[in-house]
Amino acid sequence: MLLESLRAAFSGRLLTGADAAPFLTDFRGKWTGQALAVAQPDNAEEVARVVAWCHAHRVPVVPQGGNTGLSGGSVPNMAPTLGTGVSSLPPEGANPALGRPGGGVAQPQSLPVVLSLTRLNRIRAIDPLNNTLVAEAGVTLLQVQEAAKNAGRLFPLSLAAEGSCTIGGNLATNAGGVQVLRYGNARELCLGLEVVTAEGELWNGLRTLRKDNTGYDLRDLYIGSEGTLGVITAAALKLFPLPAAQVVALVAVPSPQQALDLLTLAQARLGAGLTAFEILSDTCMDLVLQHIPGTRRPLAEASPWYVLLELSATTDEAQAAQAMEGLLEAAMESEWVTDAALSTSLAQFEALWALRENISEAQGAEGKTIKHDIALPISRIPEFVARADAAIASAFPEVRLVVFGHLGDGNLHYNVSPPAQQAGLDSSAGRTGPEHAAAFVALEGPLSRLVHDAVHAFDGSISAEHGLGVLRRDESARYKSPLELQLMRRIKQALDPLGLMNPGKLLKFESNRPFPHTLSAQAAIN
Amino acid sequence: MLLESLRAAFSGRLLTGADAAPFLTDFRGKWTGQALAVAQPDNAEEVARVVAWCHAHRVPVVPQGGNTGLSGGSVPNMAPTLGTGVSSLPPEGANPALGRPGGGVAQPQSLPVVLSLTRLNRIRAIDPLNNTLVAEAGVTLLQVQEAAKNAGRLFPLSLAAEGSCTIGGNLATNAGGVQVLRYGNARELCLGLEVVTAEGELWNGLRTLRKDNTGYDLRDLYIGSEGTLGVITAAALKLFPLPAAQVVALVAVPSPQQALDLLTLAQARLGAGLTAFEILSDTCMDLVLQHIPGTRRPLAEASPWYVLLELSATTDEAQAAQAMEGLLEAAMESEWVTDAALSTSLAQFEALWALRENISEAQGAEGKTIKHDIALPISRIPEFVARADAAIASAFPEVRLVVFGHLGDGNLHYNVSPPAQQAGLDSSAGRTGPEHAAAFVALEGPLSRLVHDAVHAFDGSISAEHGLGVLRRDESARYKSPLELQLMRRIKQALDPLGLMNPGKLLKFESNRPFPHTLSAQAAIN
Incomplete structure (x- = not known):
């Protein structure tokens, strides 16, 4: 047996x-x-x-x-x-x-x-002078962040599930999140791996080196392979100095084009100090304000789109605020930004971030969600959004777009919800009826096909940070060349x-x- | 035929x-x-x-x-x-x-x-808003840098051979250089590749995306594989905003330990503004001053070790100089830095960099060189240098150590030259006699073995940025596990x-x- x-x-x-x-x-x-x-x-x-x-x-x-x-x-x-x-x-x-x-x-x-x-849960080593930490696969992302912080260092990977996701899973899926713009995906935060091969042999590739050109990059092959090549059991991770001060701004922009203009200016003026650049539509803002207790509208008037941007400074709060204010003044003069709210306390910092971080939960409160995790060349996002929005409005007039994401990385969560009225007259109920839900779910195939065909036409990716798993495996194969699939199979x-x-x-x-x-x-x- | x-x-x-x-x-x-x-x-x-x-x-x-x-x-x-x-x-x-x-x-x-x-020499595309550039494999590194600059952007890979090396070669060997501390190796600067496979099929993986989690990381497998898996024909590269101002300082430090202390402080105070952190011994400084016309000693007194550090700022010269001065004052108070020279003009900036960049040429002027391109956990470098220096002084008392490198990356060029007196009474001749040269060359095997055994004992790499080629192929195999070699062969x-x-x-x-x-x-x- x-x-x-x-x-x-x-x-x-x-x-x-x-x-x-x-x-x-x-x-x-x-x-x-x-x-x-x-x-x-x-x-x-x-x-x-x-x-x-x-x-x-x-x-x-x-x-x-x-x-x-x-x-x-x-x-x-x-x-x-x-x-x-x-x-x-x-x-x-x-x-x-x-x-x-x-x-x-x-x-x-x-x-x-x-x-x-999950029981491989030890932090094996921290070396603050080398800015490295070695964690076993089952350590949660939050525990890695906290261990780094206790050593006076930053581990910058950050995403919604950080309290329960594990670093091994983060690496197996090459997780992204809100700080990729500055620090890169999970892949870029990893220096070495320990892996159990498919034959059950233990490979110790736990190097804590910034440079090592001694052969094929096995590390990056296992990263992002979703457990299909071997099992990551531990990882050597990069740490960074903790920022001395952080300020976040939530600004109103007329359209994704002005958001992109602001991004370019912010990168030039803040350099690596720009640690997050997120976009969200007015629909997202409304959903959060409606469904997430304690949130409130930070700007007097609604805007079609908003950008949340974060500046991390090595100096102090005052200099950080000054740099952010200077940027936003210039952006307002160019009429890219129509209104702005800046955090001046930790509570405000967290309240502004909550508007972005609770979108998925707020969307979930309105019933089934069709999710798309797409990446595009950043320069092409305004055109993509305009075209894809129009195509969906024409082909699927009954749905609501809930678009947000990591604009600084070209990564949009181009999501779709049922129309608001299906939530019933009592909108606080926040649920669609079962017959409406079934009709909506039936849209997923053709609607995702439309979105992903558009992504492909714009030289984008149909999975920016969520991986393929079973959900996107066959769709991805549809867009890849036979040669690339053959190389992957080899x-x-x-x-x-x-x-x-x-x-x-x-x-x-x-x-x-x-x-x-x-x-x-x-x-x-x- | x-x-x-x-x-x-x-x-x-x-x-x-x-x-x-x-x-x-x-x-x-x-x-x-x-x-x-x-x-x-x-x-x-x-x-x-x-x-x-x-x-x-x-x-x-x-x-x-x-x-x-x-x-x-x-x-x-x-x-x-x-x-x-x-x-x-x-x-x-x-x-x-x-x-x-x-x-x-x-x-x-x-x-x-x-x-x-080399005839694949076209820049195929530049997208400043997406911060990407697509270059064919034969474009020289300098041409890539210049094309980026003409578009108002920085391509940060920089190394001595940049006028003649090609971006295809840089990627095939995962080249490093002086800005890795901030921007990463060639690997980290590449978003996508075009590759001709071993069967002569053309794979178009020229994505210009920051995120793409749709399968195995073929890109990073070809990068650093030194042409043994396929031929890179073009690459999509990351660009960055041009810094608004740069300042460089050449500082005297008593030993690598204080250099490391300074590095930690500089990273905390300057963050990503710290774009280079190089170390050189007094021997290196002497060689450059002796052999490179137009160089002059920037500090009044000699010091056993020097650090050259560069700050790139998004603001202006004044703020950059102020940040650098603040850092160095703090380091002097801690007695990590005993003297310092700061650039206040482009000419001074270049003169200070010349002291670092001409070490290889100056060393070459004194005859044969035994080179080691090693990487170590940064925190262990002071101990490594002390132990390896002592071991070499004991086993090979007749040689001169010429140690310099990218301390910020843990990468030392732990080089060896014949003793100064072998250069003859007329030191300007800068050549050893043929019999001395032959005796020196005969040391290479045992001396490199000593150095690399020490590197291995300190969990380091025997090829940080130069690759393996034929020079380090068998030595590298000596230090790798049979399992890792087997995985590479697969x-x-x-x-x-x-x-x-x-x-x-x-x-x-x-x-x-x-x-x-x-x-x-x-x-x-x-």
């Missing part, structure tokens, strides 16, 4: 039945899968043991961090890919659930093991020849390696 | 004989190889045609940019690796020079084609199964794919 074999190989926590259930559904409840068990190792060596067991028994592995992903990458897939090829016998003791269709390669069809990394074949790592996510893949393969593959590779 | 076949497949410039000679030796004259011919295509499609021909005829390919590399990566290798395996027939029209030892795989033993990319096998791309560089590799392989490999991968 497989489970007993796993229990014999791994003495740590193994959850089944009701205990396993929370690990089999993503936090939004969009995807639910099944698993042989949920393994919760305590350290990297135990992770290696579990993965080695899975490899030996041809059992798929689904690595999971905080399970906060938006693309379904961290829960078992409902429909694992099946392969065809040459028939061969499975190794002794192999998975009895393994299908062996006539003439087909024995592909993994067993239920997977979900590998929960990488997958090279590092996970059996196709056991997080199968069905990121890329459609059929292993061409018949079982049993291990000895011949090793001989070929060594 | 192979050459005629190539001529028929490729109508562009093809150099042989004396015309080809300059492409077969690196600029320092350390490595010389042979080639079937040097091909100089005019565009990416022609590159693809040449590589496809090489692939079809099992002819190795040596991609070359400005041929300014320091590790021998850009010229043909004298001793190509030979493989063993199952015998098979070469495809029709294949390389007649191909060896087919009994029972051995027909490995490429033909002379390679050197693929010179990547090589996946993307260049025949081992035709820049053979012998970066990694020892023997293809396990018998000829003819093409159809079966394609069938397996698609």
